[in-house]
Amino acid sequence: xxxxxxxxxxxxxxxxxxxxxxxxxxxxxxxxxxxxxxxxxxxxxxxxxxxxxxxxxxxxxxxxxxxxxxxxxxxxxxxxxxxxxxxxxxxxxxxxxxxxxxxxxxxxxxxxxxxxxxxxxxxxxxxxxxxxxxxxxxxxxxxxxxxxxxxxxxxxxxxxxxxxxxxxxxxxxxxxxxxxxxxxxxxxxxxxxxxxxxxxxxxxxxxxxxxxxxxxxxxxxxxxxxxxxxxxxxxxxxxxxxxxxxxxxxxxxxxxxxxxxxxxxxxxxxxxxxxxxxxxxxxxxxxxxxxxxxxxxxxxxxxxxxxxxxxxxxxxxxxxxxxxxxxxxxxxxxxxxxxxxxxxxxxxxxxxxxxxxxxxxxxxxxxxxxxxxxxxxxxxxxxxxxxxxxxxxxxxxxxxx
Amino acid sequence: xxxxxxxxxxxxxxxxxxxxxxxxxxxxxxxxxxxxxxxxxxxxxxxxxxxxxxxxxxxxxxxxxxxxxxxxxxxxxxxxxxxxxxxxxxxxxxxxxxxxxxxxxxxxxxxxxxxxxxxxxxxxxxxxxxxxxxxxxxxxxxxxxxxxxxxxxxxxxxxxxxxxxxxxxxxxxxxxxxxxxxxxxxxxxxxxxxxxxxxxxxxxxxxxxxxxxxxxxxxxxxxxxxxxxxxxxxxxxxxxxxxxxxxxxxxxxxxxxxxxxxxxxxxxxxxxxxxxxxxxxxxxxxxxxxxxx
Numbered sequence: 247x248x249x250x251x252x253x254x255x256x257x258x259x260x261x262x263x264x265x266x267x268x269x270x271x272x273x274x275x276x277x278x279x280x281x282x283x284x285x286x287x288x289x290x291x292x293x294x295x296x297x298x299x300x301x302x303x304x305x306x307x308x309x310x311x312x313x314x315x316x317x318x319x320x321x322x323x324x325x326x327x328x329x330x331x332x333x334x335x336x337x338x339x340x341x342x343x344x345x346x347x348x349x350x351x352x353x354x355x356x357x358x359x360x361x362x363x364x365x366x367x368x369x370x371x372x373x374x375x376x377x378x379x380x381x382x383x384x385x386x387x388x389x390x391x392x393x394x395x396x397x398x399x400x401x402x403x404x405x406x407x408x409x410x411x412x413x414x415x416x417x418x419x420x421x422x423x424x425x426x427x428x429x430x431x432x433x434x435x436x437x438x439x440x441x442x443x444x445x446x447x448x449x450x451x452x453x454x455x456x457x458x459x460x461x462x463x464x465x466x467x468x469x470x471x472x473x474x475x476x477x478x479x480x481x482x483x484x485x486x487x488x489x490x491x492x493x494x495x496x497x498x499x500x501x502x503x504x505x506x507x508x509x510x511x512x513x514x515x516x517x518x519x520x521x522x523x524x525x526x527x528x529x530x531x532x533x534x535x536x537x538x539x540x541x542x543x544x545x546x547x548x549x550x551x552x553x554x555x556x557x558x559x560x561x562x563x564x565x566x567x568x569x570x571x572x573x574x575x576x577x578x579x580x581x582x583x584x585x586x587x588x589x590x591x592x593x594x595x596x597x598x599x600x601x602x603x604x605x606x607x608x609x610x611x612x613x614x615x616x617x618x619x620x621x622x623x624x625x626x627x628x629x630x631x632x633x634x635x636x637x638x639x640x641x642x643x644x645x646x647x
Numbered sequence: 648x649x650x651x652x653x654x655x656x657x658x659x660x661x662x663x664x665x666x667x668x669x670x671x672x673x674x675x676x677x678x679x680x681x682x683x684x685x686x687x688x689x690x691x692x693x694x695x696x697x698x699x700x701x702x703x704x705x706x707x708x709x710x711x712x713x714x715x716x717x718x719x720x721x722x723x724x725x726x727x728x729x730x731x732x733x734x735x736x737x738x739x740x741x742x743x744x745x746x747x748x749x750x751x752x753x754x755x756x757x758x759x760x761x762x763x764x765x766x767x768x769x770x771x772x773x774x775x776x777x778x779x780x781x782x783x784x785x786x787x788x789x790x791x792x793x794x795x796x797x798x799x800x801x802x803x804x805x806x807x808x809x810x811x812x813x814x815x816x817x818x819x820x821x822x823x824x825x826x827x828x829x830x831x832x833x834x835x836x837x838x839x840x841x842x843x844x845x846x847x848x849x850x851x852x853x854x855x856x857x858x859x860x861x862x863x864x865x866x867x868x869x870x871x872x873x874x875x876x877x878x879x880x881x882x883x884x885x886x887x888x889x890x891x892x893x894x895x896x897x898x899x900x901x902x903x904x905x906x907x908x909x910x911x912x913x914x915x916x917x918x919x920x921x922x923x924x925x926x927x928x929x930x931x932x933x934x935x936x937x938x939x940x
Contacts, residue, residue: 281735
């Protein structure tokens with residue numbers, strides 16, 4: 247027998263009440279001194295013993311009434327073989343299709359948790375690109391849940407995906423990626439754009455930088471430049487996510503770090519060393535070399551090194567890449583998870599797990615309520631019967647009362 | 648608090664007796680007891696209400712003052728009070744859940760005996776007290792009455808009161824034809840006690856029985872399971888009050904009827920007194936019934 251609200255069983259402690267009353271009431275057969283017992287018929291003594299027995303039966307019935315009521319409140323569910331067979335005869339299925347399979351499986355597990363009683367099965371439909379599933383994604387699925395993997399299509403031999411365009415010294419070039427068993431990236435012809443005049447920028451752009459997303463701008467300002475005073479004064483705390491990501495990316499850039507180590511220049515303007523400025527590169531002896539901040543929605547990096555230093559160029563590349571489009575194109579994957587691990591993960595649904603409170607269509611509490619009512623009737627009958635038996639002289643009792 | 652309970656609270660038995668008797672005598676014109684013979688003792692200043700029959704008119708003529716003659720009543724009757732001291736007499740309703748301060752049967756018998764003693768003694772007759780361990784021969788006088796009341800008030804219940812022996816002793820010590828008051832519940836040695844009472848009657852004594860019972864004994868107002876502890880034997884009987892009631896009532900009624908019919912057959916004065924009635928009412932009823940004879 248299952249209980250849908252096992253917490254209600256705490257009320258079984260109430261069974262102590264009738265027992266206590268019974269014991270106390272027994273004690274209440276008080277002792278009364280009486281002048282003489284010669285008129286108190288000894289033949290009636292046996293009836294007391296009969297009373298005790300009857301009282302025990304009455305107590306048992308009362309306990310049963312209470313127990314039935316408490317069990318009824320606790321939401322009993324008798325797991326009969328028929329019921330179990332009925333549950334096992336049906337399968338609750340959750341289908342995971344496309345998108346993030348790992349998150350989908352987690353959702354499916356949750357959904358099935360609150361499904362009506364029955365066997366549990368999760369069907370995953372996908373082309374299963376490589377990396378979309380791992381044994382760790384299977385782990386949260388309970389052992390008695392079935393798992394089935396259906397490959398919806400075989401992957402194409404190759405596909406072409408548009409990538410972010412790249413800036414070169416001859417302008418912006420669109421890029422496409424053709425993904426097949428061996429991935430190649432092809433660049434198109436440069437689209438006409440005013441050729442950057444600055445030698446430094448030309449040098450940086452020769453390093454292939456992602457074209458900035460619309461509306462994003464990034465600048466590197468050398469300490470000697472006339473703009474330093476203006477940007478220093480108007481710097482504000484970072485509010486745009488892409489600028490924050492960019493600052494972190496610049497600070498992580500391995501090329502920048504290597505080049506900065508050999509640079510002796512250092513920032514000596516104290517304003518550039520405190521908020522909202524963030525030091526992104528340290529020079530020789532660990533002195534700050536470059537700080538970044540947001541100025542009017544742009545990512546601005548102030549660098550102590552001269553404009554023609556290598557580190558300045560690398561900072562510029564890192565800043566430009568921060569403004570570029572770095573999205574990952576997972577759906578471009580054409581390699582798929584082979585069949586063998588999928589078959590390994592596949593399993594048949596186990597027997598239906600014990601149902602949850604919310605999912606049971608019909609429980610047995612009414613039978614317990616009916617039992618309580620029947621017992622109540624029996625108890626009433628017992629009491630009246632006892633009273634009838636022990637004299638049937640209500641009138642006289644009323645007169646005495 | 649009933650009048651009986653008030654009286655029970657008063658420790659001084661003499662006072663109680665006087666209260667009971669004073670309330671009584673004012674309504675009775677003639678001495679209820681036989682053997683009234685008086686000889687002159689002294690004059691007393693007339694007080695309104697005194698019987699004009701006793702005014703000494705010659706004295707009025709001589710002195711112009713109104714005196715009544717007082718008589719010393721000569722003893723020609725002796726009374727013996729027999730008080731049951733058995734443990735069953737210690738029963739009171741308060742011990743069995745009745746109203747608090749209810750009078751025990753023994754206390755009631757004490758009050759009744761004191762009132763009777765007072766009544767007899769103020770009439771100038773001799774009164775004595777007989778109990779299991781106490782014997783005061785019938786004598787007259789205020790001193791004797793005091794001693795008798797004192798002895799009565801220190802009496803305690805408990806044990807077998809040897810009813811038949813006590814009755815016989817009382818009857819034998821009454822030399823002349825006397826008055827034998829027996830205050831008891833008559834539970835003990837019924838037949839022997841009755842035989843002794845009959846013997847006392849044959850000896851010429853007048854036998855007056857006060858059957859002292861409590862309301863609980865007569866009506867058995869118990870409906871639940873009760874364990875009764877016998878006050879005399881200490882025995883226990885666990886019964887259901889409702890079930891035991893009918894046979895108990897039958898038995899008790901038969902017991903009371905037996906004593907009533909025995910008393911009637913032997914021309915005893917028999918009064919059933921119940922402890923929740925005021926003692927003076929019980930006494931008055933008894934005295935009135937006596938006058939009707």
